[in-house]
Amino acid sequence: MIRFVQDILRVAGLPCREHVALLSRQLDTPLSRGEAAGLRLHTLYCGGCRRFTEHLRHLQSLGQTMAEQAENEPGLPADVRARLNDRVGQNTKKN
Amino acid sequence: MLDPNAPTRLPTDAEPANVPSRESDLREVAARRWIAEHGDVLWKFALARTRSRDIAEDIVQETVLAAMQGFGSFKGGSSERTWLLGIAAHKISDHFRRLRRVQAPAGGDTSTEAACQCATCRGMFSEKGTWACIAGKWPEMNLSEAERQEQAQILRACIDALPPGQGEAVWLRDILRIPAGEVCKAMGLTDTNLWSRMHRARVALRSCLEAKFGSRKEKGQ
Numbered sequence: 617m618i619r620f621v622q623d624i625l626r627v628a629g630l631p632c633r634e635h636v637a638l639l640s641r642q643l644d645t646p647l648s649r650g651e652a653a654g655l656r657l658h659t660l661y662c663g664g665c666r667r668f669t670e671h672l673r674h675l676q677s678l679g680q681t682m683a684e685q686a687e688n689e690p691g692l693p694a695d696v697r698a699r700l701n702d703r704v705g706q707n708t709k710k711n
Numbered sequence: 712m713l714d715p716n717a718p719t720r721l722p723t724d725a726e727p728a729n730v731p732s733r734e735s736d737l738r739e740v741a742a743r744r745w746i747a748e749h750g751d752v753l754w755k756f757a758l759a760r761t762r763s764r765d766i767a768e769d770i771v772q773e774t775v776l777a778a779m780q781g782f783g784s785f786k787g788g789s790s791e792r793t794w795l796l797g798i799a800a801h802k803i804s805d806h807f808r809r810l811r812r813v814q815a816p817a818g819g820d821t822s823t824e825a826a827c828q829c830a831t832c833r834g835m836f837s838e839k840g841t842w843a844c845i846a847g848k849w850p851e852m853n854l855s856e857a858e859r860q861e862q863a864q865i866l867r868a869c870i871d872a873l874p875p876g877q878g879e880a881v882w883l884r885d886i887l888r889i890p891a892g893e894v895c896k897a898m899g900l901t902d903t904n905l906w907s908r909m910h911r912a913r914v915a916l917r918s919c920l921e922a923k924f925g926s927r928k929e930k931g932q
Contacts (some may be wrong), residue, residue, distance in 0.1 A: 630840075631839060631840025631841055633748075634840065636914070640909060640910040641906045643884075643885075643909070644884065644906055647890060650788050663845055664845045664846075665842075667845055668917070669846070670849070671849060671917045671921070672917070675913060675916055676916060678863050678866045679866070679886045682866065682886050683886050683887065683888065684856075691751030691754055691755065692753075692754040693764075696764075697746060699768070700750070700771065701746060703745070703775075704776075704779070705773060707776055707779060708736070708739040709816060
């Protein structure tokens with residue numbers, strides 16, 4: 617509980633530059649409950665960080681669209697696949 | 712993950728060089744399986760980053776050969792596919808670094824300048840670390856499918872402008888959605904390295920998109 621409150625106070629006292637780094641880090645690793653709460657609290661009253669959060673969310677969603685586009689793109693062409701397999705065979709003979 | 716470029720074991724006396732050793736046979740079988748199972752994803756990754764079929768082919772080939780060299784070094788911790796993507800990411804970053812050296816031999820680092828024009832933290836914050844200006848709202852609500860596809864193309868161009876290493880990390884994390892821990896292992900990064908790299912890249916991408924379809928207003932306006 618003490619740690620939770622300490623984390624909220626610490627995060628709430630950080631400048632927006634640091635909040636932005638935490639908002640990004642949150643996408644890669646879970647923050648502590650206190651850090652996450654401090655971040656949400658700050659975002660409630662900070663328009664700049666709120667907008668940054670929206671933009672990050674939009675970036676993630678466009679990333680998903682790019683993944684879907686990549687999914688529909690053709691894979692390894694047959695001629696490249698054949699050359700790769702040949703090269704693998706040559707590499708084994710050489711060794 | 713051990714170094715995939717580590718030298719392979721040399722044949723012993725009992726294992727003449729002209730007779731493929733059991734290990735090299737296994738290595739070849741594994742390489743053919745990698746091509747069959749992961750060739751598509753490696754190809755799409757390399758082609759998306761380099762936008763050249765010839766270079767993409769070289770990168771996939773170098774990746775498979777390097778993985779053969781490091782055969783046996785894959786110890787888990789990430790999936791085999793992520794391990795291969797990590798090797799490919801290094802090859803792609805190396806390609807862009809070589810390209811930069813050729814294009815900017817006198818220290819004029821044009822790629823960085825291009826990325827920084829739309830990407831620096833400078834200007835985003837005051838000296839105290841508070842917002843210097845509030846970015847505008849993006850046209851993100853109720854996008855038609857065509858608009859969404861168009862925005863994804865713009866994002867793709869923004870990713871192209873990122874410095875070597877960042878674009879690859881963005882592909883693995885934010886597009887292929889590989890867990891951060893696996894990306895760290897595959898790219899040989901610490902957690903902190905990856906967070907900082909992803910943060911710089913996301914700020915750069917956000918600024919790049921902002922320049923394309925946002926409207927920024929000075930704080931207080």
